[in-house]
Amino acid sequence: LAAAGNYANLSAMPPAELNVNGLKLPPASTGGGLHGLPGDFLSTSRFIRALMLSQFAPTNLTTKQQVGTAFRLLGQFDLPPGSILLPPGGAFGGAGSTTTYEITEWTVAADQKNLVYYIQTYDNPGLRSLNFDQLPLDGGAIKVMPLDQPVQVTVLKP
Template sequence: MKDIDMRSLKNIIFPSILALLFFCQTVGACTSFQLVAADGSRVYARTMEFQFPLYSDVVIMPRNFHFVATGPNNQPGASWDGKYGVVGMNGFGKPLVIDGLNEKGLAGGILYFPDHAVYANPKDVDAKKSMAPWEFMSWALMNFASVAQIKAALNDVSVINIVQPDLKVVPPFHYVFHDASGAVLVVEPIKGKLVAHDNPYGVMTNSPPFDWHVNNLGNYVKLSPVEPDPIKVFGQSVSPISTGAGFLGMPGDSTSPSRFIRALAYTSTITPAKSADENVRLAEHVLHNFDIPIGSIRTPINKKTFMELTQWSVISDLKNMRFYFSTYDYQPLRMVDLNRTNFDKPTPTFISLKSKYSIETLATQ
């Protein structure tokens, strides 16, 4: 199969326009979660936020595709022939996956992890087992069928602290995985090692680390979808001022801790869908609670203002093997059916996200 050396992809690993982005700690307000339907089927969904265009396409990674990762000093690192076909989102035309679903029902995504991502020192690792932070998701989805298999293989690879030559920075990431059995895994580079956390809550956002978010749940134990009863204060009856008072105090801002709480509040209390197809539609409604319209998050840098937005959202149906996506400019869902996808092509396939949006006009005669 075709051998792609990631060291030579200077123009498609990360464009230089993103250099400032990695110094800005407010960007990357990604939110992910899972929903379980009444029939036991599951979907994984996430939003992707950045302040610069990612120029993403849908990428189809074929089976047996030979991948050469980046090692110390930009020499060849780990290499593998992918066992499974993958459908997902890329960025800047590169043949790797930011977020995707493989043909065994394993889904996963890269989330931004500033201030806390500490990768392995390239001097301390086996070069042939090393890879760059932006390659780890492709390694996992191309080679494994379950969360358990990823956990068992983490000691076999090293995600290294490597500067992207054009950017002069190391992109800070952590990773989340979901499989059809219901297992959810968070993998974080902490103090040079890949630390795995089972995630029974099924939601994930950005920094701080996962265990911090779990501890923070204790601040919100009174949140409830149930309307509270009136209370007596000095003999006077005080009633909730409106419906929704059970969630009074739920944080509504776009910080990572607030989005974690909000995602868990919604996913743990909504009425489950009956089937996988209905679950996809329900996931859409939850995703819209995390849409960031352009202009609502602004970062001034060198007298310029950069504005974050939800560039795309994806939903992976882990039962029916369907990968759904929507974009900021085209909200209707589009879908790639993995059961009908040709994974035997020799090279990756790219599908443009661009589509002309039009509003349906209903007949009135």
């Protein structure tokens, strides 16, 4: 939070046109208002991206659209395979004698209004949901939803 003030100039709006001695220089493209947003995978940079992008996210959407927006925002912080390597025996958990890498294994979003918990995994980006308003929360048998469900691909047939 202490570093958030360093990004107070960021905006979802494009910067104003620059006028230099009568020469009008428009912004290079849309998105210029966020020029300077950190893009690396440091936890502090990911926090700043989350803070800024959540500030500009629309709030007048349907629940279904909000869930989509939430996962688009959360996808900005996914660790792609190979982007963060862990050397063997390193301080950050590289095991054995082989270099490994970090990934974002799963992402979740909670719809607190409708009591739905959405889950997306690395191996299957399709959304799965737990509808808490339909579960017997007063006890009974334990319910399990396997997270290693296969990806479903829709094939367009000619």
